[in-house]
Amino acid sequence: MSSRILCLFLALVFWGPVHGGPLTNPHPSITDQQLFWGADQYDFSVVLPASGLECFWHFAHRGERFYLSFMVQWVTGVGHDRHLSVTVNAPSSLLVSTVDDATGQINFEAEETGFYQMCFSNFHNHFGTMQVSLSFGVYYDGYQDPATSKDEQKKKKEEVSKDLNNTLNIIEDATHKVENYVFHMFRYYNFGRMRRSADYFLLQSNSQYVTWWSTALSLLIVTSGYLQLFFLKRLFVSKTGTEDERPRC
Numbered sequence: 001m002s003s004r005i006l007c008l009f010l011a012l013v014f015w016g017p018v019h020g021g022p023l024t025n026p027h028p029s030i031t032d033q034q035l036f037w038g039a040d041q042y043d044f045s046v047v048l049p050a051s052g053l054e055c056f057w058h059f060a061h062r063g064e065r066f067y068l069s070f071m072v073q074w075v076t077g078v079g080h081d082r083h084l085s086v087t088v089n090a091p092s093s094l095l096v097s098t099v100d101d102a103t104g105q106i107n108f109e110a111e112e113t114g115f116y117q118m119c120f121s122n123f124h125n126h127f128g129t130m131q132v133s134l135s136f137g138v139y140y141d142g143y144q145d146p147a148t149s150k151d152e153q154k155k156k157k158e159e160v161s162k163d164l165n166n167t168l169n170i171i172e173d174a175t176h177k178v179e180n181y182v183f184h185m186f187r188y189y190n191f192g193r194m195r196r197s198a199d200y201f202l203l204q205s206n207s208q209y210v211t212w213w214s215t216a217l218s219l220l221i222v223t224s225g226y227l228q229l230f231f232l233k234r235l236f237v238s239k240t241g242t243e244d245e246r247p248r249c
Contacts, residue, residue, distance in 0.1 A: 041137035048122040077128025
């Protein structure tokens with residue numbers, strides 16, 4: 001019995017330090033920057049309160065394209081303004097671009113590698129809330145994995161020397177071009193979807209505005225007609241008096 005307890009104790013002692021701790025580095029052979037490579041896109045809506053500020057961060061490599069599209073969908077409150085203040089800052093906290101409008105697009109080439117900050121401010125409306133539709137991301141046209149760059153350069157030299165018109169290379173290049181075109185097509189499609197949603201909310205707001213004003217004017221016309229008829233009727237009321245007095249209108 002004591003030998004079993006001793007064996008169990010030794011197993012726990014030697015097994016614990018090896019497999020008991022948390023996994024702090026799930027990809028030891030991959031750097032942090034390599035984990036962020038790839039074209040991506042994010043589309044969502046955010047509600048900004050009165051004088052509110054919302055910031056988001058997105059990673060981009062130097063030399064690649066960063067884009068941002070936004071559109072104000074609806075605004076509520078007293079004395080509301082549809083203008084939205086948008087700023088984009090580089091990883092070094094330098095101001096890259098700024099827009100102050102109800103809709104806009106920002107597209108630039110990243111000069112630094114890191115997380116770019118996008119801030120959306122509703123400081124124009126002190127008593128109004130707005131909903132903003134966002135679409136942002138990065139796309140890479142000429143990405144090459146640093147770990148396999150040397151091997152690919154050697155293979156390319158061998159392929160060029162053997163056959164300049166390699167069918168597989170042509171198919172691969174055409175596939176990358178088609179993927180890039182499809183990616184940009186989805187970008188413009190999302191911007192068009194933003195515009196349709198903004199037009200829908202504007203149409204709904206105008207419909208409610210026309211309905212309320214039509215109801216109010218209808219009530220005003222009916223009330224004014226009733227009052228006119230009432231006063232006209234009062235003018236023709238006859239009063240009976242003595243024999244010497246004649247009835248009058």
